Amino acid sequence: EVQLVQSGGGLVQPGGSLRLSCAASGFTFSGYWMTWARQAPGKGLEWVANINVDGSEKYYVDSVKGRFTISRDNAKKSLHLQMDSLRVEDTAVYYCALNNAWRFDPWGQGARVTVSS
Amino acid sequence: QSALTQPPSASGSPGQSVAISCTGTSSDVGGYNSVSWYQQHPDKAPKLIIFEVNKRPSGVPDRFSGSKSGNTASLTVSGLQAEDEADYYCSSYAGRYNSVFGGGTKLTVL
Numbered sequence: 001e002v003q004l005v006q007s008g009g010g011l012v013q014p015g016g017s018l019r020l021s022c023a024a025s026g027f028t029f030s031g032y033w034m035t036w037a038r039q040a041p042g043k044g045l046e047w048v049a050n051i052n053v054d055g056s057e058k059y060y061v062d063s064v065k066g067r068f069t070i071s072r073d074n075a076k077k078s079l080h081l082q083m084d085s086l087r088v089e090d091t092a093v094y095y096c097a098l099n100n101a102w103r104f105d106p107w108g109q110g111a112r113v114t115v116s117s
Numbered sequence: 118q119s120a121l122t123q124p125p126s127a128s129g130s131p132g133q134s135v136a137i138s139c140t141g142t143s144s145d146v147g148g149y150n151s152v153s154w155y156q157q158h159p160d161k162a163p164k165l166i167i168f169e170v171n172k173r174p175s176g177v178p179d180r181f182s183g184s185k186s187g188n189t190a191s192l193t194v195s196g197l198q199a200e201d202e203a204d205y206y207c208s209s210y211a212g213r214y215n216s217v218f219g220g221g222t223k224l225t226v227l
Contacts, residue, residue: 035216037218044120044204044206044218044219044220044221045155045157045163045206045208045218045221046120046218047208047215047216047217047218050214050215050216052214057214059213059214059215061215095162095163099216101151101168101169102149102151102153102208102209102210102216103151103153103165103168103169104153104155104163104165104208105164105165105168105174106162106165107162107163107164108162109162110162
């Protein structure tokens with residue numbers, strides 16, 4: 001079974017940092033792009049970042065450029081999102097997803113990030 | 118990186134059909150056939166129901182269908198059932214290895 005299991009998340013003060021992780025199983029992790037998306041409370045989905053198969057190419061939505069870093073460890077079949085200089089507006093549930101030719105399937109269970117003083 | 122435009126709500130009675138639109142530009146929806154649709158029930162992760170405009174993953178009922186004309190994609194749900202009540206999101210490849218989602222549509226089964 002193709003599965004993504006997320007960890008991380010929590011409460012952090014504005015300006016702080018947090019790291020999200022996503023453990024993959026059931027597929028050849030090193031053969032697929034991966035994606036992070038988020039959903040603010042009561043709002044819609046927002047694409048956050050994409051990473052290519054070997055981690056050499058990374059792409060971000062403008063609002064997180066310079067603050068968030070997507071990375072992957074193919075040996076450990078894991079995806080990460082390092083979030084620095086967090087802002088109140090970054091408060092959301094963050095999802096990882098397998099990116100197969102720009103369709104996202106499956107998704108992780110989500111990790112809640114709250115940025116508040 | 119502007120969000121795709123979806124109507125905030127849609128509704129229909131059981132057994133009826135309902136269509137949800139997703140409007141973008143020639144730089145995303147109109148420029149590629151990489152349009153997908155996702156179903157999200159409350160407090161659950163999104164689930165892929167349509168990819169590449171009109172293809173269904175295995176296990177998704179054929180009551181769900183997709184299409185595209187110009188810069189607008191559409192999701193049609195036929196034979197509405199109570200369990201179809203959910204939020205629906207479109208997404209598209211937006212060039213330069215970026216992606217974009219729609220604002221979401223809340224589907225109510227009356």
